[in-house]
Amino acid sequence: MSRAASENRIQSDAILWGVTGLLPGQEGVSRIQIHGNSAVFGRSAEVDIVLPSRNVSKRHAELIVTQSIAVVRDLGSTNGTFVNGRRILEPTPVDDGDHIQLADVELRVFRELPMQLDFTYVADAPETQWLLSRMNDVFRERRIRMFYQPIVDAITEQIFGYEALVRCDVPGLESPLTLFSTASKLGQECRLSCMCREEAVTNLSRAPMPGALFLNTDSKEELGAELIEHLKVIREAIGGRRMVLEVHEAAVPQPREFRNFAAALKDMDILLAFDDFGVGQSRLMELAEVQPDILKFDRSLVKDLGQPNARHASLVRNLHNSAVDLGICTLAEGVETVEAIAACREIGFQLFQGYAFGRPAPLETLSPASTV
Numbered sequence: 001m002s003r004a005a006s007e008n009r010i011q012s013d014a015i016l017w018g019v020t021g022l023l024p025g026q027e028g029v030s031r032i033q034i035h036g037n038s039a040v041f042g043r044s045a046e047v048d049i050v051l052p053s054r055n056v057s058k059r060h061a062e063l064i065v066t067q068s069i070a071v072v073r074d075l076g077s078t079n080g081t082f083v084n085g086r087r088i089l090e091p092t093p094v095d096d097g098d099h100i101q102l103a104d105v106e107l108r109v110f111r112e113l114p115m116q117l118d119f120t121y122v123a124d125a126p127e128t129q130w131l132l133s134r135m136n137d138v139f140r141e142r143r144i145r146m147f148y149q150p151i152v153d154a155i156t157e158q159i160f161g162y163e164a165l166v167r168c169d170v171p172g173l174e175s176p177l178t179l180f181s182t183a184s185k186l187g188q189e190c191r192l193s194c195m196c197r198e199e200a201v202t203n204l205s206r207a208p209m210p211g212a213l214f215l216n217t218d219s220k221e222e223l224g225a226e227l228i229e230h231l232k233v234i235r236e237a238i239g240g241r242r243m244v245l246e247v248h249e250a251a252v253p254q255p256r257e258f259r260n261f262a263a264a265l266k267d268m269d270i271l272l273a274f275d276d277f278g279v280g281q282s283r284l285m286e287l288a289e290v291q292p293d294i295l296k297f298d299r300s301l302v303k304d305l306g307q308p309n310a311r312h313a314s315l316v317r318n319l320h321n322s323a324v325d326l327g328i329c330t331l332a333e334g335v336e337t338v339e340a341i342a343a344c345r346e347i348g349f350q351l352f353q354g355y356a357f358g359r360p361a362p363l364e365t366l367s368p369a370s371t372v
Contacts, residue, residue, distance in 0.1 A: 299334020
């Protein structure tokens with residue numbers, strides 16, 4: 001093979017770096033390949049990639065690329081450069097799929113082998129793929145709605161309370177799982193969690209809701225002073241209604257630290273529930289140390305109870321009995337069938353939650369049923 005042919009082969013196999021984005025003034029999604037070792041983005045006509053937005057600085061940021069890595073560097077911009085939702089102050093590595101935000105312009109990095117040597121073209125890609133922009137819509141316009149799922153007494157089936165669960169109407173973020181995973185990628189999961197609790201409480205002034213209100217925390221929320229101050233505001237807003245705070249048992253810090261948090265909840269007359277118990281490692285020693293008021297057994301442990309293949313029934317029974325021995329109220333999540341109801345009653349669960357007793361629904365559709 002000649003030297004020229006070898007060089008051409010190396011060039012054709014080289015990794016291509018570039019960005020895609022919804023550029024100001026364009027209707028479609030632009031795809032821009034980076035040529036050379038770097039490209040400067042900005043508002044000035046003299047930079048490599050012009051972003052015609054008044055919020056973008058003349059020389060805003062630089063993307064530096066090599067065969068193996070790419071780095072974003074802010075050039076002293078006024079409104080900042082963000083990588084995956086976090087403002088950067090130092091050169092920051094990026095990879096395929098990462099989000100770059102230059103003021104109000106969102107871009108996504110791509111890294112691939114070349115298929116054709118196009119420089120810039122407009123691709124047909126739906127705007128719903130741009131989750132950073134969509135997430136900004138969620139926060140700016142508070143585009144969430146809280147649904148409420150009933151929690152009932154296992155014997156009487158009277159309403160004990162409702163868990164507030166988030167729904168979103170922003171295209172691409174309708175699924176709560178996608179909503180929170182996107183917020184997590186952008187470092188906004190705690191902000192979203194706070195907004196959900198606030199919205200759940202605000203709804204109470206618009207329609208009656210019987211029983212206790214179960215509110216969630218995100219697994220990454222620090223169970224410390226900031227959350228406690230937020231909960232004080234929530235506690236005051238719902239008045240004398242019983243309130244339950246759900247914490248994922250895997251997110252519990254060291255027992256001594258958590259006891260301080262649990263004591264603060266008790267002072268505010270807020271009950272503590274461990275959520276999704278049984279997912280991953282169920283830490284019985286920590287359960288004994290902390291002793292929540294309510295233990296929610298994950299639906300993965302509950303949904304098949306009462307079926308012939310439910311080999312884990314004895315495990316669930318043992319875990320349940322351990323909780324009861326500690327004086328903890330037990331709640332079975334994901335109760336959906338007559339067989340599961342019977343099996344959970346036989347084990348001794350005190351509270352039920354699942355489709356057998358109601359799906360999550362808007363507050364205004366709830367009937368003022370009797371409570372326990």
